[in-house]
Amino acid sequence: MSWKSVWKQLGLVALFGLMLSWVVSCSSPSTDRGQQQSGTQEVEFWTMQLQPQFTDYFNQLIATFEQQNPSLKIRWVDVPWADMERKILTAVSAKTAPDVVNLNPNFASQLAQRNAWLDLDDKISAETRQQYLPNIWKASTLNGKSFGIPWYLTTRIAIYNTELFKQAGISTPPATFAELAQVAKQLKEKTGKYAFFTTVVPEDSAEVLESFVQMGVQLVDGEGKAAFNTPQGKAAFQYWVDLYTSNLMPKETLTEGHRYAIDLYQRGDTAILASGAEFLNTIAQNAPTIAQASATAPQVTGETGKKNVAVMNLVIPKDTDVPDAALKFALFVTNDANQLAFAKAANVLPSTVKALQDPYFTSEPANATPVDKARVVSAQQMQSAEVLIPAMKNVKRLQKVVYDNLQAAMLGQKTIDQAMNDAAQAWNRQL
Template sequence: MNRRHFWKRSWRLGIFAVLGLCLSWLMSCSPSQPPQASGNGADGNAEIEFWTMQLQPQFTDYFNELIAKFEQENPGITVKWVDVPWGDMQSKILTAVSAGTAPDVVNLNPDFAAQLAGRNAWLMLDDKVPAEVRDQYLPKIWEASMLDGQTFGLPWYLTTSVAIYNAQLLEQAGVAQPPTTYEELAAVAKQVRDRTGKYAFFATLVPTDSAEVLQSFTQMGATLVDEDGNAAFNTPEGRAVFQYWTDLYQQGLLPREVLTQGHRRGIELFQAGETAVLSTGPQFLKTVETNAPAIAEVSATAPQISGSTGKKSVAVMNLVVPKGTDQPDAAVAFALYVTNNENQLAFAKAANVLPSTRDALNDAFFTAGAEGGAPIDKARAVSATQMESAEVLLPQIKDVKELQKIVYDNLQAAMLGEKTVDQAVTDAATEWDAR
């Protein structure tokens, strides 16, 4: 084992040893049954604590008004809002749940929330949410907050990436239309590199960053895990995905930084005119307009690049209720209030994201720019249209981030020529199954 892999493996094992210890403590401290509460969706005189991820100060007025309205409609319930920096949320909620001091409603993403759902941390909601209320949410998005057939969270706001492309750079490379599939993207990558000396795109292989490459397995027809959670990518389809990314890197068609830098670097390269296609959320068009107005002027939006399956990915933010709450009815009532049609629509408009309820998504705000609108309006319309079929492409398992680390580590080894593709696939599957 070379030095690079030794340190990466040592770091990974250390982090997961600490995480495992904390989660074991969490599981042993969690009550076997949720506390009982009085009332029909309100617990009488109750104070609930609500944590969000880095939404202040931009949305301070929105949440203050929402909370005030909820409290007015639910006399006796008060809401204490705490906004936590994005990078601190996982450690803070893990510590709080383990110590029995968790808030009553928490804004997380399903990937991390599923890790704790597997350790009995959250209140299961199937008996708390009537069927007619559940039906208001997009069904594939609802499934993102399920584990082993049980619902542990409520869908909130969504983002789905689109392809923002530099039309001028593609024209210089002789490319008439932006790529729509990974197969087309590989051909465009070679053409752009050969004719301009620049790159077609950036896709990070940093294990702790974007899951775009991991999602590409599903888009290209490979299965990541089977029904029992065992590796299912040691197949011709899985090896083909490993080979795809390895070939692009070894042929010099990906920037060297894909192994060491995250999605932020991809944005920087696009803004500098060094890449032709940026796979990101439509809201980043505003960032490009601010930081690189000349690039923004020659940029346009196309649907998300996919594979042979045509599947489109979506990122979900959800709300969970810790199982240890002493105000379960009030907490669920507030979570449902935050995520109802009216409030989702208002927040989606304010934050330039997508709602997870059917009626809110059908609002004209999300489709008005489809033809002839401003770039940001067209990008919003493209992303909203994708929600008809978009789904969470990563398996709903509690250790999905560990799966990403294992796949990325071995894929990096193949890209660097330290392993053959076959060996990298075999090692990744073996490591996952023996974790």
């Protein structure tokens, strides 16, 4: 799996529940990996599936850091995406974890609950913190404490088929869910095509659950109990059920995942694809005619105006032998200049204010490609973007109980009220 998979949330492995209970309490003698006979200190740095595409970038980054800090050496370990959760759980429990590790806030927060990471609030000045987008920094906090440093970002945009819009007499892409429903109806009536595809398969995309937040729904309260069984929550359930029962969403919504959304768009069977800018290259390769007709717009949102963002961060285990050196390196990796360089290399977004203000993200070049245009659209969303699903234990379980009951309502097996309340009760029972 490539770096592009950052669009997907890390799922919690089945092993997680078992290992989490002893991940901090179990211990073995701490090894003094940080101290070297030569008088230098070694910082072990783990990333997720960034080799071989970015090997040259990181080798140069590390060489520059070591030049500037002769007493520090970086040992870079790239871990396959699918192995990271298991490996970091095992390493933290055995107190052999790396000194700096690349995770995402959703997974890292599970271990933050067990006090596994270094508390950064006393180690990073307010001035340094202000270099990062405030909403993005907040994603790596738990109970008011900072456990991670933001790194690179990705966000959804709306890729739309201008030819289908023209056939349906639609001049502008929808900006809100209310407008999306109108566009869906008009497209179906005029062209027989669906406006979009999204999934309510519990194990797949969180896009529908995120839409609840965008519509003003609070998912859980301060104690972690269900807070979505409210008038706003009912309206969100009703919105998706109405679209489905009105045949304005494909039946495969109940059975297929996000990959199917890409397939439908590439075939010209849907007019809007909610996805990352990098998929424009995929569409150009697989469906050049569709790519030629494609344009980009900000992602559809609700009355809150919130936009989704996926964050990758750097965390430092609290048991590291070299906390100061680890922090120095983590801040170097995520500084303005290095974030800008990596964002350009990887077609992602930086999490620092200054890097995001670079002309590369604020203005289209002459003869701009669709990817250039999409990059500017993506960057413009960052001021209102945030991680929409709060960090919490068993977040995938929350998605499952909501989606299972939403499906039941879509199929007419439950009323809206029953589906919403059953989902809330199911979530509260597992707390």
